[in-house]
Amino acid sequence: MNDSSDVANCLINMANIQFDHGDFYGAQEMALSALNYLKGVNKKSNNLLSFAYNTIANASDELSQFEDAIRYYALAIQYCKEDNVKLKYKNNLSVSLRYAKRYKEAIQLSEDNLRNAPKNSKDYARILNNLARVKFAASASYNPLGDYWIAMKIRKDKDDFWGLNSSYASLSQYYGEMHMDSALYYAEKQYTIAKELKSPDDQINALKRLIEYNKNSQKQYFTKFLALNDSIQQARSAAKNQFALIRYEVEKNKADNLRLEKENVEKQSRLVRQRAITGASIFLLLLAVGGGALWYKRRKQRLELEAQNRVKETQLHLSKKVHDVVANDIYHVMTEVEYRDDLDREVLLDKLEIIYNQSRDISHNVEQRPTVEVPYNEQISTLLKPYGSNIRRISIVGIDAEQWSDVSKRIKEEIKHVLQEFMVNMKKHSGAERVVVRIEKSDQQLKIFYKDNGVGLPAERPQGKGMANTVSRIESLGGGIIFVSEPGEGLSITVNIPLI
Known part of the structure; x- marks a missing residue:
């Protein structure tokens, strides 16, 4: 939405995710990149700047910077x-001032923080515990126990388990120089609560003290330390690789989207041109048909009613033949050209010549005659296979030559048209990747089973002319056809044709 502060907010969130997974360098880099989007001066940008700088500082602290x-x-x-x-x-x-051994500044800041913190609050306990630690670090003669006890009591009262983890660590470290039993006791307390908090870093710190303080169980604790340390390193390494892969995939998707947008613009441009050409062609065709119809009407005025009936009958007959013969054959050739790299030019020209002769014969309303007699099973195979491609597999079962010997020419011709209509509809509408066509003959019945894994037949889409012709053909042979379509299951069609 071109909102730079939202971009910065996302980058800061990503940096915190990386920090939580131990990718401290990645967190620094991501939070620093957020600063480029926070150049305005307003309340929202100031808050985000504050979050970004705190994330960078946390990562720097973990890296001992x-x-x-x-x-x-x-x-x-x-x-x-x-x-x-x-x-x-x-x-x-x-805390960072203490780690940097700038004790005077750390003490002054902690005392100021303590005055501003609400009494007996979690913040008060945190600041008090830190103040005691920095004073003890600055002077070995200082006794921090009183402040440690107060901070620990507040944390117990508030059920502040993270705070208790810190208190136990402070007490274990303090007693490590003088009372080994107490040091061991608080190290075990820290290890227990760190496991409950599922904090691997705190578990590691507690295990280091347990290894140092408990001579009898050093091997046991050292084994746990090694296993946990290896697990942390593997997890953090995996997280770094994961985030790098995510960033790469995002950039790749952006590039792919830009390419697709460009292709869509080009497709839309081609579609507009095609629609213009189609519209012009339809207009000319309608003009020609309209002129011819008017001339014919004037010439045949005495037989107007009879002529109109003949025209309607002829139109229906020719429309069916044009769809079944010319249109489907052209679509068949288009499919071969689209998906076959090894297409023979002479074979293609022969097929186009056949289509030309068929269309010429239709214009004279005569029956088609195949130019070359080809075995029927080969005709079926040649008809169906071109609809397969690299992304679509066509499986054909049961088209052996011998099973067609006693099937009438009319049935065979109608079956070709039916199968071709199935393929055309599948390619246009289904989006199927697998198609199976199986033909069986038994008990004077010819059965055709069609199955694909496409989108099926939408309930709201009316039956097209081609499928209506298919139903009409099957019924004219005395047979029946059943369509079964379920969401996610594709389309199944069963055809029964009696041979008697």
Whole structure:
């Protein structure tokens, strides 16, 4: 929607996902790219700038780039307009100052944060615990236990399990220098709660202390440490590869969409031209038919009623023949040209000549006569196979030459038209990838089974002229036809024709 702040918001969310999966460099890169979309000065962009800088700072902190983390936390605080969020950012900054060993600044900031935090709140406990840690880091003579106990009590009262995890880590680290039993006790507490929180990094830290403090179970804890550490590294490596693949696929899809849009424009242009040509042709055809009909009417005024009936009968007959013979044969040749790379030019010309002779014979309203007598099973195979392609498979079963020996010429001719109509409708409307045609003869009955895996027959689409002709043909032979169409199951057609 050309809204740059929404773009930035998406990029920041993506950066946080990468951060949660341990892809810290990727999180930095993604959050930095969001800054390019946040050049306006308004409340929304300021909030997003604050989120982006905090994400960059968090990733820098995890990568031990503490000076960078300090710089970006300061920017996050500068743009943040919500006091409770700003307090969290300031506490993050204090932690990074401690890691950078800038203890004086860290202590001053933590004390200021503590004055602004609500008493006995989770934020208060977090800031107090951090203040005690930085004071102890700055001076080994400082005793942080009182502050640690207060922070831990608040966290227990608030059911702040993440906070308790931090308290146990602080106490275990403190006692590690003087009381090994206490250090081991709090390391085990941290490991238990870290497992409940499903925090692998905190489990790793607790296991390191357990390996150091518990000499009797070092092997057991070291085995767990190795397994968990390997699992974390594999997961983070997989996440990095996954995100790279996602970005690649997105860019590829964009390129494909642009190409498809261009092709659609070209197709629309061709369609407009084709419609113009078709419209002009229809107009000329209607003009010619109209002129001929008027001339014929004037010439045959005395026999007007009889002539009109003959014209209607002739039109129906010729329309059926044009559809069954010329139109379907032309469509058959078009299908061969479209899908066959090894098409023989001479064979194509012969087929076109046959179609020409057929259309000429129709114009004189005479019966067609095949130019070359070809075995009927080969005629069926030649008729159906061209409708197959690289994406469509046509399977034909039961067209052996011997089973057609006692079938009348009329039935064979009608079957050809019926099968061709099935193929034409399948190619035009079904979108099928697999088509099966099976022909059986038993008990003086000829059965044709057709099945495809296309879209089937929509209930709202009326039956076309071709399918109506097909039903008429089967019924004229004394047979029956059944259509079965179910959503997702394609189309099934069963034809029964008596041979007696």
